[in-house]
Amino acid sequence: MTNQRLVVSISPHIKNGRTVRRMIVTTIAALMPATLWGFYQFGLDAVALVAVGITAACGTEALISRLAGKTSSLGDGHAVLTGLVLALLVPAGAPFWLVIVGAAMAILVGKMPFGPLGGAPIYPALVGLLIVATSWPNEIKSYVQPTTAPIELKAQGAADAEFPRDAVLIDPSDEAEYKTADLFLGKQVGPIGVISPLLLLLGGLFLILRRVSRWQAPFGFLIGMGLAAGIGHALDPSGCASASFHLFTGSAMFGAFFLCTDWSSTPVTPWGMFLFGLIGGGLAVLLRIAGLPYGAVPWAIVIMSLATPIFDRITPTPFGKVASHA
Amino acid sequence: MDISFFSRGIKLSRQVTSGKIEQIPPSERVVLPLQQGSGPPAELSIEIGDAVEVGQTLARGASNSGADLHASISGEVTAIEDLHFPNGTTVKALVIEGDGKDTWIEPDRDDKPLIASPDELLERIRCGGVIREGGETKSLAQVIDEAMSPRGHLFSTGSTVAKPVRHIAVRFADQDPHLNALAALTATIGDETADLDLGVKVLAAITGAEQIHFVLDNKQNSPGVDKLAEENDYVVLRLDAANYPDLSSPMVARAVSGKEPDTAFKRVHENGILVLDVDTVLQTALAVRDRRPVVDRLITVYGPAGAGVFKARLGTPLADIVSAAGQEKNIGKMVLGGPMKGLAHHTLDFPLTKEIPAITLFAQNQVTLAVNDPCVGCGLCAMVCPIRLTPGMLSRYCEFSSWDLAQEAHLFSCIECGCCAYVCPAGRSMVQFMVQGKTELLSTRRSES
Incomplete structure (x- = not known):
């Protein structure tokens, strides 16, 4: 007894048992309803694309870890999440190689150069997505008619003209064709995982309640989009669709709840997160109106991510300190 | 403006107290380190080989306000040995071999301590060896001194110059909800609030505090304490101890004063708010009235087999206390203090000191090694x-x-x-x-x- 050495360590001596892996698994679980909806709407093509995306991401990560002589970090599930998110942001008609290249690029360019998890300045899946979207602007718009969408998909050949902005037709003159309720319930054209705002909203709220993500960035983003679109619509109804249309189409909901809440590429302070979201939302609407050829929401979030270090400086006044406005 | 919206801090599970305090009999050999809390160690006032009685002064506190050290068993001082503290320092410690008689010194009792001058009361607290633990553990007299004089090291005369202490907050539950010594003590006080009453009044007389607050856990039921507060116009404040660290000194200070104390460089008590545990207040009462010094302390033993509250003489080997609690098997890690803030020590071969509010034990299979992965930036x-x-x-x-x-x-x-x-x-x-x-x-x- 007397010579038995006990373990020593710094306090606290208990933890709540939360691990990176569990948080990532929770995030993947929160994405599942929207993913399954995508599978239902787009069939086996979508299932295959998602499987390919996840496999490519994991394979790239394993390969690079091996080449770099690092212990594989596959176990934390981040590669799976990256592959999944990438595949969900791609339309069901996209070729397999597009998803493979995208997932590989996400890991190769977006994640691995920045060291262990937590180093990436931009969300890796967005890096992969925007690389393939910029390189193959036609393939990234291979939209497919969903099973239950009330609107007929316009001819594929017209994709460039008819589906110019952020995955869906955001041409105010066509807005009348869409019912807001249909859009919200997920009866719309778009990439595999983003067409159901309702299920994404539920998944996002689940993450917030589980304290995996915070409310500030997502709601800041939605408020920012709503405000920008609302003002734009009031000023020029023919040039800008209504706020609800902007919020329920394209990757707005997905971006708010699953891209704005990434760890390393978004701020961590309460006001930092909120302003990040608010400005990002406004920027997304601006990019949509300004006619960015593809992916206003992803681009807006990528641009905001680059400013994350600035937002992280907006720290709350510490306990007992007097707020300084210098 | 804070837009976090979620309450800050964390939710921990609260230990339910049985309200029972088990006495551990005086042990045959005690080790008493001269270092008590921060500051210089006490200065020896007896010699090796002297026979001592319980409560006899062994060492005088360094400086004007350091706490004295007293014998916790009767017997013979046999040696001074080196003791390794968990913080890495080595400290001289006195060893007393007991004679088994447990004879006490008989000090002069003062039944009307409140007519004594504040300086006299402060000196009695110092001589009584009362320590304020939590945050930075140090002599209560020194804490009061610092609280009243903004530059304690220059004007440590203990006189009434300088800064007023506006609030005294008495805490009736442990800061860490895993521990329940203070709650058990509060339960045993019941209606016998004379000591508590005296302790609070002594502290108020010394510091001239404007308002006394009783800080309880919102699950605590203590009619005696409530009654005392009502009679004397003290404010009773119930906080949620399960929401850690709401009962820590800075948070209590905010709750009682409505103002956040600066926690950088300045100690809470230097903001004019004195946050004390109820056992410190009771020790104060005994020190000024009965002139009974601190020779024992209350300790929570929290381990795989649950939590228990014990009262043991200072210097008792921790191994004895752990055995008395029935938790001596399969120990993988021992923490002096609660699981949230305690200091781990590598051996049970260590005496109970005034600074140790609790022992937290982990079984071998509960011990996890630090991971320390890179920050993922989750926030x-x-x-x-x-x-x-x-x-x-x-x-x-x-x-x-x-x-x-x-x-x-x-x-x-x-x-x-x-x-x-x-x-x-x-x-x-x-x-x-x-x-x-x-x-x-x-x-x-x-x-x-």
Whole structure:
């Protein structure tokens, strides 16, 4: 007894048992309803694309870890999440190689150069997505008619003209064709995982309640989009669709709840997160109106991510300190 | 404006107290370190080989306000030995071999202590060896001294010059909800509030405090304490102890004064708010009225077999206390203090001192090794930090030796409560980084000046 050495360590001596892996698994679980909806709407093509995306991401990560002589970090599930998110942001008609290249690029360019998890300045899946979207602007718009969408998909050949902005037709003159309720319930054209705002909203709220993500960035983003679109619509109804249309189409909901809440590429302070979201939302609407050829929401979030270090400086006044406005 | 919306801090499970305090009989051999809390060690006032009785002064507190050290068993002082403290320092300690008679000194009782002058009362507290633990453990007399004089080291006359103490808050529950010594003590007080009453009045007389607050856990039921508060116009405040660290001194100070005390460099009591545990107040009453010094203390033993509250003589080997609690089997880790803030020690071969409020034990299979992965930037720490810091960022500054950035980001405001490390999914040793950063900065400052 007397010579038995006990373990020593710094306090606290208990933890709540939360691990990176569990948080990532929770995030993947929160994405599942929207993913399954995508599978239902787009069939086996979508299932295959998602499987390919996840496999490519994991394979790239394993390969690079091996080449770099690092212990594989596959176990934390981040590669799976990256592959999944990438595949969900791609339309069901996209070729397999597009998803493979995208997932590989996400890991190769977006994640691995920045060291262990937590180093990436931009969300890796967005890096992969925007690389393939910029390189193959036609393939990234291979939209497919969903099973239950009330609107007929316009001819594929017209994709460039008819589906110019952020995955869906955001041409105010066509807005009348869409019912807001249909859009919200997920009866719309778009990439595999983003067409159901309702299920994404539920998944996002689940993450917030589980304290995996915070409310500030997502709601800041939605408020920012709503405000920008609302003002734009009031000023020029023919040039800008209504706020609800902007919020329920394209990757707005997905971006708010699953891209704005990434760890390393978004701020961590309460006001930092909120302003990040608010400005990002406004920027997304601006990019949509300004006619960015593809992916206003992803681009807006990528641009905001680059400013994350600035937002992280907006720290709350510490306990007992007097707020300084210098 | 804080837009976190979630309450800061973390939810911990609360130990339910049985309200029972078990006495551990005086042991045959006690070891009493001369170091009591921070500050210089006490100065020996007896010689090796002297026979001592329980309560006899062994060493006089250093400086004007250091606490005295007293014999906790009767017997013979046989040696001075080196004792390794968990913080890495080595301290001289007295060894007393007991004679088994447990004879006490008989001090002069003073039945009307309140007519004594504040200076006299403060001196009796000092002689009684009363220690204020929590945060920085030190002599209660010294704490009061510092609270009343803004520059304690220059004007430590203990007189009434200088800064008023506006509030005294008496805490009736432990800061860490895993511990229940104070709650058990409160339950045993019941309606016998004479000591408590006297202790509070003595402290109020010394400090001239304007308002006394009783801080209880909102699950605590204590009619006696409530009645005492009502009779004397004290404010009773019920906080949620399960929401750690709401019962820590800075948070209690905020709750009683409505103002947040600055936690950097300035101690809470230097903001005119004295936060004391109820057992300190009771010890104060005994020290000024019965002239009974502190020779024992209340301790929670919290381990795999549950929690129990014990009262043991100072210097009792911790191994004896752990055995008395029936938790001696399969120990993998022992922490002096609660699981959130305690200091781990490598051996049970250590005496009970005034600074140890609890022993937390972990079975061998409960011990996990530190992971300390890189920060993933999830921001959970920033969400729970009660001081509204960004601990993840601070930990990175300290990890990469950017001490100046850490200081700019208010590293010194950190109260080391451990909430950030508790939630960290990457298993980072957040408190380690904070303490390291503070130590580095302080040592640079010292070498520069």
